[in-house]
Structure formats: C-alpha cells, structure tokens
Amino acid sequence: MKSIAFGQYYPANSPIHRMDPRAKVILTVLYIVCTFLCRNVLCFAAILLSAVLLCLVSRIPLRMILRSIRPLIMILAFTSLINVFMTKGEHLLTPTWQIPLWGSRVWRIKIYEEGLWNALFMILRIIILLIGTSVLLSYTTTPIALTDALERLFSPLKKIKVPVHDIAMMTTIALRFIPTLMDETQRIMNAQKARGADFSSGGLIRRAKALLPVLVPLLVSAFNRAYELAAAMECRCYHGGEGRTRLKILRLRFSDVFAVMLLVAFGVGIFFLNRQGIGYTMK
Amino acid sequence: MDKIVLEHVDFVYGTGTPFEHKALSDVSVRIAADRITGVIGHTGSGKSTMMALLNGLEKPTAGKVLLDGYDVNATAKELYADWLKRPEYQNMRKSTAKKAIRAEVEKRRRNLCFRVGLVMQYPEYQLFEETVFKDISYGPKNMGLSEEEIRIRVPEALRFCGLDESLLEKSPFDLSGGQKRRVAIAGVIAMRPEVLVLDEPAAGLDPLGREQIFEKIRQYQRSTHSTVIIVSHSMEDMAEYCDDMVVLAHSGIVAQGSCEEVFSQVSMLDGVGLDIPQITQLMRILRARGIDVPENVYTVEQAAEALKRHFQSLKGTDT
CATH class of the missing domain: 3.40.50.300 (P-loop containing nucleotide triphosphate hydrolases)
Structure with missing residues (x-):
C-alpha cells in the first residue's frame, strides 16, 4: 500500500509548491472559470500553453500527470463520441453513410464539422481542467495545508454561525487518518490472506462476503482510534476554534497576489479572444 | 536440513x-x-x-x-523445461503435461x-x-x-x-x-x-x-x-x-x-546497535574481574548453574 500515495501530493520544491495555499485555491477557481470561458481555437491554444507552462513550473513529472488523466479515458471517449454524433451544424461531412436496420428502416449517420470541433474542444477542456486542478492543487498542496486554506477562506462565514473551524478540523482529521486506515486495511487483509482468505475469485456476493473478515476488525480499530484521539485532544484542552493560535501562520506574499492578478488578466484576455471570429466558435 | x-x-x-x-x-x-x-x-x-x-x-x-x-514464486513457464523431464509428466502429451x-x-x-x-x-x-x-x-x-x-x-x-x-x-x-x-x-x-x-x-x-x-x-x-x-x-x-x-x-x-555463534560476535552486535543479553554481559564482566565463569552463558538459568559450580569449586579449594 506504500506504493499508493494518498491525496496525490507529490513532494518537490517548486514555486507552486511554495505558494500560499489560499492563493492556490483562488487560482484554481479562476483557472476553472478560464477553461469554461474558452470558445474558439485561439483561446484553447492559449490555455493549453498555460497548462503546459504550469506543468513545467511545478516540476511534477509528466508520468504523474498522465497517470491522473488515465482513469478519465473512458469518459473522454464517451463525451467525444456523443459530441461527434449528436451535434447538428451546417457543414455535413458524411452525406451518404447509411446503416440498414430492420425492415426498410435505415440509420443515417450524420457527422458535421461542428461536431468534430466540439468533440476536440470538450476533450481539451476536460484534460486542461484536470491538469489545472491537479498541478495547482492536489499534486502541490498537502491535504492539511488545503483544509487550512479553506478554513481561512471561509472564515467570514463564521459571522452567520457556520462552524467553519469545526468542519475544517473534522476534514483535517479525516484526511489525516486515510493513510493510517489504508495501512491498517492492508495489514488486516494480509493477516487474513495468511489464513487463506481469497479476495479475488468468485462472484460479486462471494467477494463481498470475503471482505467481512477485513471490515469487522477495521471498524473496531477505527472506533478505538477515534476514542483514543478524542481522549488525547481533551487531555490537551482542545475546546474548538475560539482563541486558538496557529503553529503555521499563512502569509500572503507579493508573488501570490501577483499570480492571482496575472490569471485575472489572462481570463480577461480569453474573454476578448472569444470575440474574434476565428474558426469555429463553440456555443 | x-x-x-x-x-x-x-x-x-x-x-x-x-x-x-x-x-x-x-x-x-x-x-x-x-x-x-x-x-x-x-x-x-x-x-x-x-x-x-x-x-x-x-x-x-x-x-x-x-x-x-521449491521456488515459491516460480511460474509454470519457468518450470516447464525442468519438470517435463520428470517421470510423472514424461508419459503425457506435452499439452496435457503443461496443463x-x-x-x-x-x-x-x-x-x-x-x-x-x-x-x-x-x-x-x-x-x-x-x-x-x-x-x-x-x-x-x-x-x-x-x-x-x-x-x-x-x-x-x-x-x-x-x-x-x-x-x-x-x-x-x-x-x-x-x-x-x-x-x-x-x-x-x-x-x-x-x-x-x-x-x-x-x-x-x-x-x-x-x-x-x-x-x-x-x-x-x-x-x-x-x-x-x-x-x-x-x-x-x-x-x-x-x-x-x-x-x-x-x-x-x-x-x-x-x-552461541551469534552471541560470541559481541563486537558485531555492538556495531549494529543490538546488545548481547544482560546476563551474558554480566558474566563477561565477572570474567574480566578474574572470576572463573564460562563466557558462553546466555540465560539466567545457565548463569545460576555456572555460579553454583564456581562456588562449589571455591569450597573445594577451601577444605
């Protein structure tokens, strides 16, 4: 289980790694907006270039980035097929393709040029979204730093009695214990395998049943851990967020603000590029 | 074995x-x-x-x-060449034997x-x-x-x-x-x-x-x-x-x-940060002080036995 790094965080020393996590959250949101603003070839070229630049700056190996795209291949294929076949436009590419069905019925396949463009743009959009969020956030920010940033960003909500600190603390604890529980799962699975458990053969029901000897001890130990953690927190006089100081104080630097401003400018640029009537424009 | x-x-x-x-x-x-x-x-x-x-x-x-x-991680493919020569597989057709x-x-x-x-x-x-x-x-x-x-x-x-x-x-x-x-x-x-x-x-x-x-x-x-x-x-x-x-x-x-062989290599055990048993250490110190006890003592029982023998031999020289 050690081979699976949880939360995908990839330790490296890059400007993006060092950035204030709050700035990264804002940048990610802006980047997503930019991706959805893109409508024509020029915009997609610009944002693709920015995604490549981001990858280079972050010093995340290409292998890791491709790995995050791999599980989406089915979705990509599906969306592009739907776009190719379902988009109606003006430039028909396949006037004569007909597939005979039953009786005298035929199925006319109509592929329009617009459909091909739409498919391409959708694929690009999904891939760029993925690269943007993973490079800007998940690969370069530890889960703990991320919840910390979210707590600070949402802290104005405290005014309307939203328990921001408690939610952040719960998220942090949950994230903190995922690797621990994964280790534990692996350990218990190994222990049961050593007693001849077989998790990989048989039908669905048999496999679900085979997991019972793992789930019961896992739940028992998860509850025990929860009690222990609660006791340990009480022993250290934890009483919620009121008046709590921090070990790591987040400080916005000029470079963080500059990065956000740069991306806003980029978004404005995309907005104007959309208005140039170059090539096909997505609806 | x-x-x-x-x-x-x-x-x-x-x-x-x-x-x-x-x-x-x-x-x-x-x-x-x-x-x-x-x-x-x-x-x-x-x-x-x-x-x-x-x-x-x-x-x-x-x-x-x-x-x-037997190599527990050997795959059947790696074993074919060797095992096909065995008497129990020799009389079979090759595909049956492989199966x-x-x-x-x-x-x-x-x-x-x-x-x-x-x-x-x-x-x-x-x-x-x-x-x-x-x-x-x-x-x-x-x-x-x-x-x-x-x-x-x-x-x-x-x-x-x-x-x-x-x-x-x-x-x-x-x-x-x-x-x-x-x-x-x-x-x-x-x-x-x-x-x-x-x-x-x-x-x-x-x-x-x-x-x-x-x-x-x-x-x-x-x-x-x-x-x-x-x-x-x-x-x-x-x-x-x-x-x-x-x-x-x-x-x-x-x-x-x-x-016995492992514990006799005291210097090596020290080098990797492991101690020999405390009782063995004690016996070594006693020996260094000139008390005649064996060096290869690893358990408390053995030590007790050795010390008993030592005292008996002392008594023997007294009388």
Missing part, C-alpha cells in the same frame, strides 16, 4: 515513486527444519518484510525464496499460506467472528477441511496456546489482550503449518504474558517438530527460546547461526 532458503533476495517498496525504499538487499538466509530460529534486528531493519516473503504475501524484487527446495504443471503450480501457490503459517504483529486486530471457535476455524475452513476435522483441530490449537476450552463460545472481543493474542495465534496453529512464523508474538505483553507465550511456542515446536521462526528485537527472549539466530541490520544480514 534447510526448510527455507532465501537466495540473494532484494525487496523494494514503491518502485518508481518518490517514496521508493529498499527494505531488503541481497539477503541470503538458511532456516533449519525442526528448530526455533530467531530473527532479530532493529525497527526498520526489514524483519517484517522478510516474513511476508516467506508465505507469498510479497514477492521479492530479485532473488529466490525456496521452501523445501498439469500449471495446475500443480497454482495448487502450491494456494497452499503456501497454509504450509507457512504467518502470525503478524499484533494479531489480535485480525479477530472478527462472533465466537472464538468460529474465528479459529476461519483458516481451516479456507483450507477446505471437513466439519469433523475442524472440530478436532480448533480445541487442539486452543490447548497449544494454553487457553481453556470454555472460551470457545465466547466473543473474541470480550477477552483480555493476552487472551486475544493467543486466540489469534491459535487461528494460525489450527492450520497445522509446517513452518510457523511469529512476528513479535510478545510485543506489548507484560513479563508474565511474554514468558507464557514463548513457553507455549516452545512446547508447540517440541511436540510437533515443525519449523518455528520468531521475529523479535529482544535479545533476552531470543537467547532463552531460540536454537538458531539471524541478525538483520540496514536491510541486510549481519550474522546467522546458532545462538
């Missing part, structure tokens, strides 16, 4: 990730049959990884793990965890059934044994671990820590493995619990003549209960042999 042989075994965790870590490097070990072998080393020296290799839970990155001379070999290899792979019973660290966390009886019978059931056979084996395994049969219908979660651990060990013993591997069987137990567990393991070994491997970092326990020892440090083997 060597029951288990490790040949130049390497093991790497997380190959190709930033968390890559070499847990074992060029490890070659021979473990003798019908003896208790202690595997000793500091945390992170690769002890537990080595144990996971023995019953096929992990596969070595390089090197071989041999059980009775038979594949089936045999698969059977051996499946049976490996029953032949080499592994008790992991803190095994009490693996208990899951409603009753002790059901929990212990989980392994035998997976082996496909009959109900009658299980009814014989479960109480027998419980006895080996020194627990009372009245516990059989209790929930394992109601037992004390030491009892839970013994039930978990019984769950492995009930499979009657040829090799019993125990990873830190006494960790976290009080001194009395430790002694009882080790005593039971020794009784089990002496009465079944199986091969037992105990992993520990306590020199005292190892000296007391093991016949042979393997010392691991920094992912490699630093020494192996009988307890």
